[in-house]
Amino acid sequence: MLAAERRDHLLELLAREGKIVAKDVAAELGISEDSVRRDLRDLAGEGLCQRVYGGALPVSPAVADYRSRRSVAPEGKLKVAAVAAGLVRPGGTVILDGGTTALAVVHALPQGLACTVITHSPTIAAALIDHPRVEIFLIGGRVFKHSAVACGAAAVEAAQNVSADLCLLGVTGVHPDAGLTTGDAEEAAMKRALSARAADTYVLASSEKIGTASRFRVLPWDGISGLITDADPHQPVIEQLTAQGVEILPAG
Structure with missing residues (x-):
C-alpha cells in the first residue's frame, strides 16, 4: 500500500x-x-x-485561536450555556473559566441575579460589568491569548486562596480514554487549580468536542461532578461515558 x-x-x-x-x-x-x-x-x-x-x-476543533472559535458551533454553545447558567444559585459563588462557551454562560445569567463570580478571564470579567448584582473577583497572571485567560505561577497561587460552590470549566477535548484535555500545559494546570477550589465542577462541552483529544490532560473523569453537552445522548461516546458513571446533563 x-x-x-x-x-x-x-x-x-x-x-x-x-x-x-x-x-x-x-x-x-x-x-x-x-x-x-x-x-x-x-x-x-x-x-x-x-x-x-x-x-x-x-x-479537537477548539484548538483554533479565540477569534476563530467564536464561530464554531455557536448554537451548541448557547444550549450548553443555558443549562450551566441554571446551576448558578442566588447568593452563590461560582468559578467561571474563560473561553467562548463561558462567555455564553455570562450572557445566559439572569440580569438581576446576585452572586459572586471568580474568573481568570478579563473577557469574562468585562462582560459581567453589565450584571449589576454580580460581584466580580478577577484572578491575574500571564495572559494566555489563545483563550484570553490568566495562567502561570501567580495565577495558580491566587486560585489556591479562593473557594466556591461551583466551577464551570471549559476543555477542548472530551474522550472516554484520554479524559478531559486542553492544548496548553499551563492552562491545564490552571484549570486543575480552579476546579480544586470548588465543591462541584461541571464541564462545558458542545458536541464538536465530544470524542476528541488535545495534548494535556486537565482532569480524570472522577474529578468532576458532571458533563454538560448538547451531544446526542445516543452518540457512542456519550453512551460509553454514561456506562462509566459520568453524569451527563443534556443540553439538547
Whole structure:
C-alpha cells in the first residue's frame, strides 16, 4: 500500500472508529508499527489527528485561536450555556473559566441575579460589568491569548486562596480514554487549580468536542461532578461515558 493510500486509510479509520491503535493497523496492513507511527506523526503535524500512546485520537476543533472559535458551533454553545447558567444559585459563588462557551454562560445569567463570580478571564470579567448584582473577583497572571485567560505561577497561587460552590470549566477535548484535555500545559494546570477550589465542577462541552483529544490532560473523569453537552445522548461516546458513571446533563 502506498503512503498516500495508508494516509487515507488512517483518516477513514479515525472517522469511523474514533481512534487508531497502531499495532492493530500494522497487523491489518502487514507493515511495521514504526511505519504507522511515522504516518500518524505526519498527520498530527498537519493537525489532522492527536497522537497518544499507542496510536491517535481525533483532534479537537477548539484548538483554533479565540477569534476563530467564536464561530464554531455557536448554537451548541448557547444550549450548553443555558443549562450551566441554571446551576448558578442566588447568593452563590461560582468559578467561571474563560473561553467562548463561558462567555455564553455570562450572557445566559439572569440580569438581576446576585452572586459572586471568580474568573481568570478579563473577557469574562468585562462582560459581567453589565450584571449589576454580580460581584466580580478577577484572578491575574500571564495572559494566555489563545483563550484570553490568566495562567502561570501567580495565577495558580491566587486560585489556591479562593473557594466556591461551583466551577464551570471549559476543555477542548472530551474522550472516554484520554479524559478531559486542553492544548496548553499551563492552562491545564490552571484549570486543575480552579476546579480544586470548588465543591462541584461541571464541564462545558458542545458536541464538536465530544470524542476528541488535545495534548494535556486537565482532569480524570472522577474529578468532576458532571458533563454538560448538547451531544446526542445516543452518540457512542456519550453512551460509553454514561456506562462509566459520568453524569451527563443534556443540553439538547
